[in-house]
Amino acid sequence: MADRPLIALALGDPSGIGNELAVKALTDEETFKAADWIVIGDRRLWDAGERIAERSLHLPDLDPNAFDHAAFLDLAHADLDAITLGESSEAGGSVAVRNFRTALQLAAAGGADAVTFTPFNKHAMRLADPSYVDEIGFVQRSIGTDAPGSEFNVLEEVWNARVTSHVPLSEVAALITPERLERAIRLTDSTMRGAGIDNPRIGVAALNPHAGDGGNFGTEDDAVIAPAVEAARLKQFRVTGPIPSDTVYVRALKGEFDAVLTMYHDQGQIAMKLIGFDRGVTLIGGFPFWIATPAHGTAYDIAGSGTANPGAAIEALRLATRLSRRSNPEGFPDPGHRLANAAAIAADAAAAPAAQERPEA
Numbered sequence: 001m002a003d004r005p006l007i008a009l010a011l012g013d014p015s016g017i018g019n020e021l022a023v024k025a026l027t028d029e030e031t032f033k034a035a036d037w038i039v040i041g042d043r044r045l046w047d048a049g050e051r052i053a054e055r056s057l058h059l060p061d062l063d064p065n066a067f068d069h070a071a072f073l074d075l076a077h078a079d080l081d082a083i084t085l086g087e088s089s090e091a092g093g094s095v096a097v098r099n100f101r102t103a104l105q106l107a108a109a110g111g112a113d114a115v116t117f118t119p120f121n122k123h124a125m126r127l128a129d130p131s132y133v134d135e136i137g138f139v140q141r142s143i144g145t146d147a148p149g150s151e152f153n154v155l156e157e158v159w160n161a162r163v164t165s166h167v168p169l170s171e172v173a174a175l176i177t178p179e180r181l182e183r184a185i186r187l188t189d190s191t192m193r194g195a196g197i198d199n200p201r202i203g204v205a206a207l208n209p210h211a212g213d214g215g216n217f218g219t220e221d222d223a224v225i226a227p228a229v230e231a232a233r234l235k236q237f238r239v240t241g242p243i244p245s246d247t248v249y250v251r252a253l254k255g256e257f258d259a260v261l262t263m264y265h266d267q268g269q270i271a272m273k274l275i276g277f278d279r280g281v282t283l284i285g286g287f288p289f290w291i292a293t294p295a296h297g298t299a300y301d302i303a304g305s306g307t308a309n310p311g312a313a314i315e316a317l318r319l320a321t322r323l324s325r326r327s328n329p330e331g332f333p334d335p336g337h338r339l340a341n342a343a344a345i346a347a348d349a350a351a352a353p354a355a356q357e358r359p360e361a
Helices: 018-026 029-033 043-053 090-108 122-128 135-143 169-175 178-194 209-215 220-234 248-253 265-276 311-327 335-351
Strands: 006-010 036-041 070-074 114-117 150-154 159-162 201-205 238-243 259-262 281-285 290-294
Touching: 006 018, 006 090, 006 311, 006 335, 018 029, 018 036, 018 043, 018 311, 029 311, 036 043, 036 090, 043 070, 090 114, 090 122, 090 135, 114 311, 135 150, 135 281, 150 178, 150 265, 159 178, 159 265, 178 201, 178 220, 178 259, 178 281, 178 311, 201 248, 209 220, 209 238, 220 238, 238 248, 248 259, 248 265, 259 265, 281 311, 290 311
Parallel strands: 006 036, 006 114, 036 070, 114 290, 159 259, 201 238, 201 259
Antiparallel strands: 150 159, 150 281, 281 290
16 A cells, blocks of 8 residues: 555646646645656657746656556646637647546546645647536546535635526526525535534525625525525534625634535625735535635636746646545555556547547537
């Protein structure tokens, strides 16, 4: 048995800061030593990231029979002439899509304990894959599961979970149902327990200003959220709410809650990024393996400048490592043995025609 988890790192959008961040994160000595690594992408883009970051890290090509701590899986698939720093494109999206899919399939085949990736650009991803909406649906399709995954934003101070995520604000109220609330509470509780947080305390944010103010500003808080919270309490979940969203994070930061469950994307994202933009991690739970990425975006405005802050990328890699250790307290299979099977997945991904990146919407 090995004493380190094996983590797949998929390079993100090549037009942003992802390649630079990958190099900076893996050249952080503490991060690099904590796990074994497989970097997935196009070697030429990794080399570009090294030049931008002004750092270097020798990563041999992946060989399951001679794997030693870290390797590079070169898909050699980028159309460099069609990729421009600071601009979203189908070519860039295609690179990111294939990198991510390969990492997911590698982990699903047992070739990695967790998947990490540097930031994607959703517009570019959709140009390459019209069916791409968000990471949850993409993961489900890529590994053939209907498991109800969910995104969490993680800081040392507090976690954020969501009832809805990448949907228009105009559709949120109709999606706040007892069933969705129960599912979100259960998944938040189970994911946090899997991360080593026993009996997590969850503050549930209200949907409307002042939690509806007795019906003056909407009825969802009294009619839907409050009964769902009470039902969850009766099932022994440690939940409180609905709490007005302009105070719920104040209470969490004072130590009252371990997580805040918000009703929609920006209700939590704005708070979390104000608290710790350069440390925030997006964690995807509910699947057979952990998935983690920096909570920020591709930062096209500084792409190529070498000034990208790797703090959140380092935290994402470290979180994936810690969670993998907690999920496997007795150790990990020998990397060479497990990669022998996963290598076939990687070979198929590298040889796949570009048309496979463009399923019907």
